[in-house]
Amino acid sequence: MVDRISPAEALGDALLAGERAALARAITLSESRRADHRDAAQALIRRLLPHTGRAIRVGITGVPGVGKSTLIDALGSHLTANGHKVAVLAVDPSSTRTGGSILGDKTRMARLAIDRQAYIRPSPSSGTLGGVAARTRETMLLCEAAGFDVILVETVGVGQSETAVADLTDFFLVLMLPNAGDELQGIKKGIIELADMIAVNKADGDGATAARAAAAQYRAALRILAPASGPWSTPVVTVSGLTGAGLDALWSKIEEHHARLEARGLIAEKRRRQDVKWMWAMVQDRLQAKLRHDPVLKARAPELEAAVAAGRLAPTAAADEIARALGL
Numbered sequence: 001m002v003d004r005i006s007p008a009e010a011l012g013d014a015l016l017a018g019e020r021a022a023l024a025r026a027i028t029l030s031e032s033r034r035a036d037h038r039d040a041a042q043a044l045i046r047r048l049l050p051h052t053g054r055a056i057r058v059g060i061t062g063v064p065g066v067g068k069s070t071l072i073d074a075l076g077s078h079l080t081a082n083g084h085k086v087a088v089l090a091v092d093p094s095s096t097r098t099g100g101s102i103l104g105d106k107t108r109m110a111r112l113a114i115d116r117q118a119y120i121r122p123s124p125s126s127g128t129l130g131g132v133a134a135r136t137r138e139t140m141l142l143c144e145a146a147g148f149d150v151i152l153v154e155t156v157g158v159g160q161s162e163t164a165v166a167d168l169t170d171f172f173l174v175l176m177l178p179n180a181g182d183e184l185q186g187i188k189k190g191i192i193e194l195a196d197m198i199a200v201n202k203a204d205g206d207g208a209t210a211a212r213a214a215a216a217q218y219r220a221a222l223r224i225l226a227p228a229s230g231p232w233s234t235p236v237v238t239v240s241g242l243t244g245a246g247l248d249a250l251w252s253k254i255e256e257h258h259a260r261l262e263a264r265g266l267i268a269e270k271r272r273r274q275d276v277k278w279m280w281a282m283v284q285d286r287l288q289a290k291l292r293h294d295p296v297l298k299a300r301a302p303e304l305e306a307a308v309a310a311g312r313l314a315p316t317a318a319a320d321e322i323a324r325a326l327g328l
Contacts, residue, residue, distance in 0.1 A: 007040070008040050008043050008044045008047070009047070011025060011026055011029075011044060012026075012044055012047050012048055012145075015048070015142065015145055015146050016048070016051060016145060016146070018146055018147050020119065020146075022146075023119065023142060023143065023146045026041075026044060026142050027121060027138075027139050027142055029041045029044065030044075030045070030135065030138040030139065030142065031135055031139075033289070041138070045138060045141055045142070048141065048142065048145040049141070051144070051145040052141045052144040052145050053144065053271070054144060054149065055087075055140075055143070055144045055148060055149045055150060055151045056149070056150050056151070056170060056171070056254065056255070056258050057140065057151045057153065057168065057169040057170045057171070058150070058151065058152050058153065058169055058170070058171045058172075058173060058254060059153045059155070059165035059166055059168060059169035059171070059172045059173065060072060060152060060153065060154050060155070060165075060173045060175065061154075061155040061162045061165060061172070061173070061174055061175065062174060062175030062176065062177075062201070063177065065177070066175045066176065066177050066201055066202075067175065067201045067202055067241045067242075068154055068175060069108035069109055069154075070108075070241035070242060071175065071199075071201055071239065071241030072088055072109060072112075072152055072154055072241075073108070073109040073110065073111050073112050073241070074111075074241045074242075074244050074247060075152070075241075075247055075250070075251065076088060076109070076111075076112045076115070076118055076150075076152060077111045077112060077115065077118075078244065078247045078248075078251070079150055079251065080112075080115050080117040080118055084117070084149055084150045085117050085118070085119075085147055085148045085149055085150070086112070086115075086117065086118045086119070086148060086150045086151075086152060087118070087119045087120075087121070087140070087143035087148040087150070087151050087152070088109065088112060088118065088119070088120045088121070088152045088153075088154065089121055089122070089136050089139055089140060089143075089151065089152070089153045089154070090120075090121070090122040090153075090154045090155075090156050091136050091153060091154065091155050091156065091164060091165055091168075119143060119146075119148060121139055121143075122156075136153065136168060137168055137274075137278050140153070140168065151169075153165050153168055153169055162190075162191065162194060163190075163194070166194045167274055167277050168274065170257075170258060170261070170267055170270065170271075171196045171197070171254050171257055171258065172194050172195055172196050172197075173195070173196065173197050173198075173199060173250075173254075174191055174194070174195040174197070174198050174199070175198075175199050175200075175201045176198055176199070176200045176201070176214065176218065177200070177201065177202065177214075178200055178201075178202060178203065178207050178210035178211040178213070178214045179207065179210045179214075192222065192225050192234070195234050196232065196234060196257055197234060197235050197236070197237065197250070197253055197254070197257075198215075198218050198222070198234060198235075198236045198237075199236075199237050199238070199239045199246075199250055200212075200214045200215045200218070200236070200237070200238045200239070201239055201240065201241055202240060202241075202242070203238035203239055203240045203245060203246060204240035204242050204243045204245060208238075208240075211238045212238055215236045215237070215238050218236045219236045222234055222236065231260050231261060231264055231266070232257055232260060232261065235253055237249055237250055237253065287326065290326060291322075291326070294325065294326075296325055297322065297325050297326075300321070300325070301322070304318040304321065304322065305318075
């Protein structure tokens with residue numbers, strides 16, 4: 001009998017060989033909500049897991065207008081010019097409304113879009129932030145198996161997406177603006193706890209002086225809000241996505257952070273914690289899917305909502321009925 005190779009095995013072989021079309025198909029498979037596709041995707045990821053985990057995973061966030069896309073385009077191009085293979089993944093919780101846009105991501109990163117050593121992919125929303133993060137994590141693993149050694153994960157949304165991306169990556173970079181009125185507007189306890197580095201962007205032309213002043217203020221604030229502890233204290237740098245100034249120093253800090261934590265086993269420890277959060281995100285995503293698609297719940301939910309809104313039924317009683325329908 002001739003051994004037959006399954007479609008998933010063939011796809012995995014092609015992906016490991018670095019075929020971009022195979023990577024695109026594998027990501028599309030992992031994003032599908034069809035049960036048979038999800039089973040095939042999980043089998044594929046299990047097979048590829050031994051070939052993952054070797055990339056440096058960097059999360060990047062910042063307020064709208066801070067220049068994330070310009071900086072990522074410049075940084076990614078700088079890295080590919082120095083022999084790296086770079087994947088850019090965008091986490092956008094708002095894509096339940098917009099559906100995301102591959103074209104939009106590629107037009108915002110014009111140089112990387114035509115760079116054969118780079119790959120750009122947005123993560124579609126699955127209706128929950130946990131769903132977004134789960135799909136992004138699977139895409140990240142597929143990119144690593146395909147040979148990409150730097151993964152840049154960009155938050156398109158704001159708020160909880162910052163926490164989601166920090167839970168996906170090894171290093172979390174927070175971009176800040178000079179001349180933003182109150183230079184300390186972005187310094188919040190939650191962000192400080194997440195940030196591995198703060199970079200004041202747009203440090204070019206007339207903005208260079210303002211960027212240096214803002215960086216000094218952020219350094220002073222960090223000494224108060226986030227005293228150094230452990231093997232790493234949060235540095236503040238100035239960069240320009242437009243001119244490329246400061247990119248060498250920025251990447252050097254990221255490599256230093258990775259080497260220092262890896263030597264102490266802290267990267268592996270952090271990823272194990274992230275894997276546990278990934279597990280619960282997937283559980284939550286599946287519960288949400290059952291809520292959306294279960295025929296009994298779909299028929300009954302509008303009635304329960306109307307009864308609660310009209311005051312005829314207590315919210316706790318309605319929740320209990322939904323939980324029973326879910327087998328909880």
